[in-house]
Amino acid sequence: MFSSLARCASRGALQVLKGASRTCRPVVVPCFGHQTLAAAPLPAVGGGAGVRQARARDHERLLQVEWDDGSCSLYPFTWLRDNCQCPLCTLQSAQARSLLLTDLDVHTGVDQVQLTENNKVSITWPDQHSSEFEPEWLKKRCFSPAARQARQEELFLNERDFWDSGLQIPTLNFEEVLHDDKAALDWLMALRRVGIVYLKGAPLEQGQVARLSQRIGYLRLTFYGHTWQVQDKTMANNVAYTSGRLSLHTDYPALHHPPGVQFLHCLQQAQQGGESEVVDGFHMAELLRKDHPDAFNTLTSLRVDFTDTGSDYCDFSVQSKNRIIDVDSEGRVVRINYNNATRDSTLDLPLDQVQPFYCSLKTFVELMNQPENVVTYRMEPGDLVTFDNWRLLHGRRSYQSQNGNLRHLEGAYLDWDEVMSRLRILRKAVHGDSECPNL
Amino acid sequence: MFSSLARCASRGALQVLKGASRTCRPVVVPCFGHQTLAAAPLPAVGGGAGVRQARARDHERLLQVEWDDGSCSLYPFTWLRDNCQCPLCTLQSAQARSLLLTDLDVHTGVDQVQLTENNKVSITWPDQHSSEFEPEWLKKRCFSPAARQARQEELFLNERDFWDSGLQIPTLNFEEVLHDDKAALDWLMALRRVGIVYLKGAPLEQGQVARLSQRIGYLRLTFYGHTWQVQDKTMANNVAYTSGRLSLHTDYPALHHPPGVQFLHCLQQAQQGGESEVVDGFHMAELLRKDHPDAFNTLTSLRVDFTDTGSDYCDFSVQSKNRIIDVDSEGRVVRINYNNATRDSTLDLPLDQVQPFYCSLKTFVELMNQPENVVTYRMEPGDLVTFDNWRLLHGRRSYQSQNGNLRHLEGAYLDWDEVMSRLRILRKAVHGDSECPNL
Numbered sequence: 001m002f003s004s005l006a007r008c009a010s011r012g013a014l015q016v017l018k019g020a021s022r023t024c025r026p027v028v029v030p031c032f033g034h035q036t037l038a039a040a041p042l043p044a045v046g047g048g049a050g051v052r053q054a055r056a057r058d059h060e061r062l063l064q065v066e067w068d069d070g071s072c073s074l075y076p077f078t079w080l081r082d083n084c085q086c087p088l089c090t091l092q093s094a095q096a097r098s099l100l101l102t103d104l105d106v107h108t109g110v111d112q113v114q115l116t117e118n119n120k121v122s123i124t125w126p127d128q129h130s131s132e133f134e135p136e137w138l139k140k141r142c143f144s145p146a147a148r149q150a151r152q153e154e155l156f157l158n159e160r161d162f163w164d165s166g167l168q169i170p171t172l173n174f175e176e177v178l179h180d181d182k183a184a185l186d187w188l189m190a191l192r193r194v195g196i197v198y199l200k201g202a203p204l205e206q207g208q209v210a211r212l213s214q215r216i217g218y219l220r221l222t223f224y225g226h227t228w229q230v231q232d233k234t235m236a237n238n239v240a241y242t243s244g245r246l247s248l249h250t251d252y253p254a255l256h257h258p259p260g261v262q263f264l265h266c267l268q269q270a271q272q273g274g275e276s277e278v279v280d281g282f283h284m285a286e287l288l289r290k291d292h293p294d295a296f297n298t299l300t301s302l303r304v305d306f307t308d309t310g311s312d313y314c315d316f317s318v319q320s321k322n323r324i325i326d327v328d329s330e331g332r333v334v335r336i337n338y339n340n341a342t343r344d345s346t347l348d349l350p351l352d353q354v355q356p357f358y359c360s361l362k363t364f365v366e367l368m369n370q371p372e373n374v375v376t377y378r379m380e381p382g383d384l385v386t387f388d389n390w391r392l393l394h395g396r397r398s399y400q401s402q403n404g405n406l407r408h409l410e411g412a413y414l415d416w417d418e419v420m421s422r423l424r425i426l427r428k429a430v431h432g433d434s435e436c437p438n439l
Numbered sequence: 440m441f442s443s444l445a446r447c448a449s450r451g452a453l454q455v456l457k458g459a460s461r462t463c464r465p466v467v468v469p470c471f472g473h474q475t476l477a478a479a480p481l482p483a484v485g486g487g488a489g490v491r492q493a494r495a496r497d498h499e500r501l502l503q504v505e506w507d508d509g510s511c512s513l514y515p516f517t518w519l520r521d522n523c524q525c526p527l528c529t530l531q532s533a534q535a536r537s538l539l540l541t542d543l544d545v546h547t548g549v550d551q552v553q554l555t556e557n558n559k560v561s562i563t564w565p566d567q568h569s570s571e572f573e574p575e576w577l578k579k580r581c582f583s584p585a586a587r588q589a590r591q592e593e594l595f596l597n598e599r600d601f602w603d604s605g606l607q608i609p610t611l612n613f614e615e616v617l618h619d620d621k622a623a624l625d626w627l628m629a630l631r632r633v634g635i636v637y638l639k640g641a642p643l644e645q646g647q648v649a650r651l652s653q654r655i656g657y658l659r660l661t662f663y664g665h666t667w668q669v670q671d672k673t674m675a676n677n678v679a680y681t682s683g684r685l686s687l688h689t690d691y692p693a694l695h696h697p698p699g700v701q702f703l704h705c706l707q708q709a710q711q712g713g714e715s716e717v718v719d720g721f722h723m724a725e726l727l728r729k730d731h732p733d734a735f736n737t738l739t740s741l742r743v744d745f746t747d748t749g750s751d752y753c754d755f756s757v758q759s760k761n762r763i764i765d766v767d768s769e770g771r772v773v774r775i776n777y778n779n780a781t782r783d784s785t786l787d788l789p790l791d792q793v794q795p796f797y798c799s800l801k802t803f804v805e806l807m808n809q810p811e812n813v814v815t816y817r818m819e820p821g822d823l824v825t826f827d828n829w830r831l832l833h834g835r836r837s838y839q840s841q842n843g844n845l846r847h848l849e850g851a852y853l854d855w856d857e858v859m860s861r862l863r864i865l866r867k868a869v870h871g872d873s874e875c876p877n878l
Contacts, residue, residue, distance in 0.1 A: 083784040096780040106797040257696040317863040341535040345522040424756040
């Protein structure tokens with residue numbers, strides 16, 4: 001499907017892209033019989049989907065399920081009662097919980113555990129309410145570390161392939177992505193994993209980024225409009241709307257939740273200049289963590305003010321506080337927020353942290369500008385680039401603005417929640433529910 | 440302007456609402472002459488806006504500005520060079536930085552510091568580039584803790600008034616808010632500070648939440664549409680679209696960035712039941728922190744899976760991980776994420792944390808359901824309630840669904856960044872730039 005696959009020609013932490021249809025990793029961990037909670041790690045999913053035995057460990061208030069392959073899983077009584085799938089406890093049409101938390105006994109015991117004829121686990125609770133659980137449903141929700149990790153990767157696809165200047169940007173055909181589910185899935189899987197995908201052959205008229213947004217669901221409106229025209233404008237309300245060089249940046253860190261995904265469609269290119277540049281911000285952040293841990297700590301802890309004022313879709317006066325590098329509670333880099341143009345002159349730092357901040361930022365910016373890290377490409381009319389605006393920094397070389405040959409890109413934003421939603425639906429359409437047979 | 444002011448009739452941490460036009464607090468801290476960095480806290484803004492003296496402290500690479508009232512402020516050379524306001528360094532039409540970070544010498548000295556005839560601070564840099572700074576501009580950006588705090592409060596209005604069942608919900612006239620800037624500012628100030636504002640007198644037809652969104656800028660589209668109709672529906676894709684009781688919840692924690700603000704317009708009320716309930720989630724979180732610190736720590740640290748699948752604006756399969764209580768790096772509660780209906784059966788916790796999680800959540804939910812904490816009101820046709828969906832939890836009593844008298848609310852979402860943007864613009868329109876004379 002790809003006319004060129006991502007090539008990862010770099011050092012250290014780089015992973016090799018193994019193809020865009022990889023959705024999850026099977027996890028098979030053997031079970032060591034009826035272990036206690038304090039013993040070895042819990043067994044994960046894997047092997048047979050059938051239940052050999054289910055019994056209550058009343059003292060620990062856990063249900064133990066032994067699978068056909070001999071592995072076993074443990075489930076807390078409270079969690080089982082909370083997730084009863086019966087029509088009283090679950091609104092079936094919305095697949096949402098009807099059971100109120102105020103009605104949940106968080107110290108419940110069980111009256112009886114049975115295996116039904118069709119191998120479901122049936123629990124009768126002390127108030128004689130009963131719940132039935134499908135083996136597959138339980139297996140997917142096993143609490144073992146390996147099963148949890150596999151399930152989370154299935155839901156959120158957080159594994160990424162890092163790259164540098166050697167990247168061959170994954171490329172697909174625009175119309176195929178619009179009309180073929182397999183192509184669309186390949187597109188979104190690579191967008192998630194590599195962070196940038198090039199689409200060729202878009203019609204040479206405005207509206208294509210909106211069409212592509214509809215393929216996913218809807219675009220994200222901002223103060224710059226539903227879609228926006230990147231051109232050299234008089235009285236530009238944004239540095240992007242000039243012919244000047246744009247240094248590597250993420251879009252819209254002046255919002256507390258910057259757009260997750262960006263589309264840029266080339267309608268007309270400059271005769272000279274205007275080449276695009278991108279860098280893998282997650283990769284750069286990991287290099288910074290490794291080689292300049294103090295700078296990494298500074299940029300992941302200090303919150304910096306960003307500002308954006310002007311008028312476009314309507315008048316606006318936007319202010320945010322964002323860390324240049326966002327990490328989650330596990331220390332994983334999850335978002336880069338950096339646009340030097342909208343970094344506010346208001347800097348809410350104690351005086352003695354100002355200089356360390358500038359030195360750290362300078363180190364990070366110098367790192368991302370190293371030629372071995374930057375991918376340069378030149379968009380031609382009909383090209384449409386899609387990229388992860390939480391991960392990539394992008395820039396543009398200056399160009400000659402000429403009458404009669406106005407460089408023109410049309411852009412649009414989307415959010416990752418919406419993109420991931422479409423990815424999950426496409427994955428199910430293409431692979432069915434069984435694309436991860438071990439989950 | 441308000442037909443009833445918020446009354447804060449509660450204990451402990453409660454603050455009294457002092458009126459909706461309060462925009463910032465003057466901060467006046469005297470300066471103790473030419474103190475060194477290691478000495479007392481830096482002086483804040485306040486007093487005279489004129490500069491008496493400006494001089495370079497070359498060894499520390501700081502500019503010292505002494506104000507007319509004898510207080511003084513210190514500014515790092517690097518920060519001053521970074522924020523040169525000249526047309527080469529700043530794109531004036533966008534009020535954005537043109538100076539590239541790669542061109543910034545983060546170890547710069549200064550060649551000369553002068554006061555101009557019109558009291559600007561003029562700096563000549565070693566490369567003979569020169570920068571001029573307005574006294575007011577500098578004063579606003581003073582690095583003293585008090586000045587920074589005042590500036591941040593001006594920008595983000597993070598002070599909140601907590602409340603309980605004694606709250607008299609601030610109430611305004613719908614058409615006045617649409618057409619009068621002062622009324623609109625009062626509305627948004629109270630929405631920020633109290634978290635809920637009632638608007639009376641909206642026309643009895645759909646489209647009013649959209650009109651009100653346009654007063655701010657634009658609404659936030661979600662998978663439930665631009666606006667959405669809360670009615671008893673067959674095959675409901677959400678528990679809200681039934682006639683059942685809705686326990687206290689925030690909307691859309693299945694998104695990683697749930698909507699910040701919610702509008703609900705009553706077009707038709709049930710003959711029996713359907714009363715609305717709200718609770719101040721930030722207040723509840725502080726009570727939890729005080730009385731049940733372990734539960735607070737659990738709910739602010741563990742990330743919980745939420746899920747929402749179905750079809751409405753288009754088909755969707757949304758998944759998120761959110762903490763029930765979000766705190767920022769200073770420990771301040773900034774968002775509640777809790778909807779028991781969309782809390783996923785997938786629970787990504789180690790087995791030994793499952794029971795503490797349920798016990799903590801139960802404690803929090805019992806706290807928010809105490810009658811002394813809950814405000815109950817009944818919407819009548821033409822009422823439109825606006826509230827902070829990051830702060831309030833809201834619910835609904837069950838109602839009798841009858842043919843010919845279908846309860847009907849229309850709702851819409853917005854994000855706080857857009858609302859705060861409009862608030863800043865309205866504040867400037869109503870009070871001018873000088874509403875905070877001490878900043």
